[in-house]
Amino acid sequence: MKKRLLKPLLLMMMIAIFSLNVTGAAFAKSGGSKNPPKNGIDIATAVSMIVKGLDLNLNTIDFIKMPVASDHYTKVKDNAPYAKDFIYAYYNGVQLPKDINPSATISKEYFAELLYQAMSHKGDFVWIETFQKVADGNQIKKEYMNSIQKLMLAKIVTLDSKQKFYPKNSISRDEAANMISKTVKFINNYKPVPTPAPIEVTLTTGKETDAVTKVTLSATVPTGGYGLEITSIQFTKDQALIKYKLVKPAPDSMNAQVITEIKAVTYIPSTFKPVLQANK
Template sequence: MRKRSILIMTLVAMMLFTLGQTVWAFKDVKNDANEQKISELKKLGILSGDKNDKFNPKSKLTYAEGVTLIVRGLNLNIDHIRFIKEPKASDYFTNLKDNAWYSQSFIIASLNGLEIPKTVKASDIMTREQFAHHLFKAMLTKGDYAFIEMFMLLEDEDDVNKDYMDSIQKLLISKIITLDSSNKFYPKKAITRSEAAGWLYNAITFVKETTPIPNLPEQPALDLKLSVNAVNSDINKVTVSAQAPHPGYGLRIASIGFEGNEAIIYVETVLPDPDKMYPQVITDVQVSTYVDAKLKPVLPVSAQSSESSTGSAAITE
């Protein structure tokens, strides 16, 4: 009797396990190369199938599906933006409807810098290079990641849109995507729903397991001044000075560029030692270098970016 009870319990457990596996699996992904990843994404509520619970893994991915997939998978949002008026998809894209199931995803994608073409149509088929680029841009919203400085060789490199190459390279280096046995990427080929799910799963895993580079302390905007004093008839001493918030800051000459008869003096701010305390008193800082007296020392055009809005629709907090 006891053996029979154990057998029944075992059979029930096996049935429940099998049922659980079935619940989280689409009917048409068995033996697909990304079957496990697709099932995991379905568990997370990122993927959904059609009314027959089919995923159609071999079908081509549309832009509406692809953008929604990336936004949902990497949990992108616009919670950090305060809107003056309700944003609409047509504010950012000329061919999209404002009340469609994909509209909000396109708004979020645009405001998160995914670089979606402004003239895109929801039904446009997304290529492998397009999905790769938008996916990588979405990853960057989660942090600044360190990548090995190397260039992966592609046999079909000439077919890649140069604006997408950096994104593709970073995804290859981080093994989020791979080349085939011929070292080809097929950038212009339509990406399938299965491939997109696999890449997205890998991207989510990368973001979850990789620590971003810590943000550097914000550098103060220094008002640089330049003075020139003759050392002799051939050499001038060039001094760059500024006022800093406290004596922990400094200046250094980063480089000197030459253009015509001008010597362009590039200066960097030396940041304070984070382990030291400094009196909060305005301090004069300066750094000097020497240039040929025949050249006119100048500072580069200011690289400081003034605040700018993203239009009348939104204000970033």
């Protein structure tokens, strides 16, 4: 009986050992660092995962001389296993400091920033202008908040039950792989948002005094953050040519997705007829 049980047990042990060897080999082929930190992953591994996961390449670029890592980074050796991934990252919108330390452990917020940069290079995505509260948002670097907000909108980044992100924590390989997988899915399933209709500016008048007319310009806009400015008034014959400018929200601003009416007011002599004239 013991001999009969022994053979299956040995077979299972051999399968387990073989599986471990295969897993180790797969990790080695994935790029990144040979000696990753015990807690989380280092920047080299993060860059390699993002480059391979999002298929960043140089297929559309013709070089007279192929670049090497030392052309752009002082601490990335040209013969490092991840050197090419840093080159691919550089030419695909991932902005890494020249003195980046590839062996440093990467934080969740910095990984999110690099992932968003790479993702943005893969397509021209349109985002809803909204802001989600993060309980520990005061710990997030200001320059990373926009990227994290966009990744939350795309359901790539999620908060815990306490609405916390833990930006300074290191990120594990599994967490990083999960975010990359969600990013690839988002890119593949993305449908461009239809171009919104032009915003129409209208003019109304009211009697201020017998000699003065109040002129109000107004427009209905899809989100907060817009502005309406009267830039000049030119009087010609019996007309007052009122030039205006529609100010769009700043590219990185977060505004409520609420239909809003904006206005601008000016005054002209009542002997003139107001005429709208948009700035060109």
